[in-house]
Amino acid sequence: MAATTQIDVQFIQTGRIKIRPSMLSQPANRSIFLRRLRFLTDRSWTDWLPVYTFLISHPEGPILFDAGMSPRCTSPGYFPFWMPTFTLTSQIEIQPQEGIGAQLKEKGIEIKALKAVVLSHLRHDHSGGLEDLVGAPVYLMEEHWEAFKHPLHATMEGAVPSQWPKNFSPQFLQPTGPPIGPFEKSYPITSDGKVVAVQTPGHVPGHLSVIVYGDETTWFLTGDATYSQELLDREETDGVNDDPVQAVQSLRLIKELARQTPLVVLAAHDTDELRRKEEGEVYKPSRL
Numbered sequence: 001m002a003a004t005t006q007i008d009v010q011f012i013q014t015g016r017i018k019i020r021p022s023m024l025s026q027p028a029n030r031s032i033f034l035r036r037l038r039f040l041t042d043r044s045w046t047d048w049l050p051v052y053t054f055l056i057s058h059p060e061g062p063i064l065f066d067a068g069m070s071p072r073c074t075s076p077g078y079f080p081f082w083m084p085t086f087t088l089t090s091q092i093e094i095q096p097q098e099g100i101g102a103q104l105k106e107k108g109i110e111i112k113a114l115k116a117v118v119l120s121h122l123r124h125d126h127s128g129g130l131e132d133l134v135g136a137p138v139y140l141m142e143e144h145w146e147a148f149k150h151p152l153h154a155t156m157e158g159a160v161p162s163q164w165p166k167n168f169s170p171q172f173l174q175p176t177g178p179p180i181g182p183f184e185k186s187y188p189i190t191s192d193g194k195v196v197a198v199q200t201p202g203h204v205p206g207h208l209s210v211i212v213y214g215d216e217t218t219w220f221l222t223g224d225a226t227y228s229q230e231l232l233d234r235e236e237t238d239g240v241n242d243d244p245v246q247a248v249q250s251l252r253l254i255k256e257l258a259r260q261t262p263l264v265v266l267a268a269h270d271t272d273e274l275r276r277k278e279e280g281e282v283y284k285p286s287r288l
């Protein structure tokens, strides 16, 4: 008898990154200019933060949420020389075997077997692995593509279009699902609606998060809507976005959903994620 695939979520870590503490969090009411000036002049570093992608098992086929960093991104010439902020504002460690392609191979998952690669957004630590995923359908939000499709602008915003696969043309998720709690629109990824995206803009325009309805657990995979559960709970947005008010609004929607539905919340760079996932820790949002 064939084993039935359970709906489950696994971490795949693609290296680690240090950034400036002022990139992790800054007051939302500080002006965009001052927010950017603050992180460009910040000389301290955070601890190493993981760069997670999430592999979702589903009867329709495995789904990858985010592609992670490229192992080539520590080689000279990967980042455009004219955009020094990549190297000035982050330190990166990633081994060749930590790339998403190598890790999927290790798990015996063929690229063409992937039902979908869903990207929260196109910054390099979420899309660098696209080079290994050619042949799999890639989905994101149309609003995000509109904002990032011009290479010059995308590069200034932290993506590296010069490293995207040739003729990269993502597909757009469609809002054909029902409202989910406070989220008015939902974007199903599987036909049973058990893996579904919602919009969490603010970090970048058209940023998306993924909800996975497992048999016992509901996971909310934030992408970079927040960098950690603590920051989410304090409704503190990151210091790099250009729409902090919208970013805070997205955090409030996640908290509101967590009040209505027990959720295990997993972010892309939270150092405490493995424990949370292991213990199935349900997020209890506080009221500010």
Ligand SMILES: [Zn+2]
Binding pocket: 123, 125, 126, 224, 268, 269
């Ligand atoms: Zn990120």
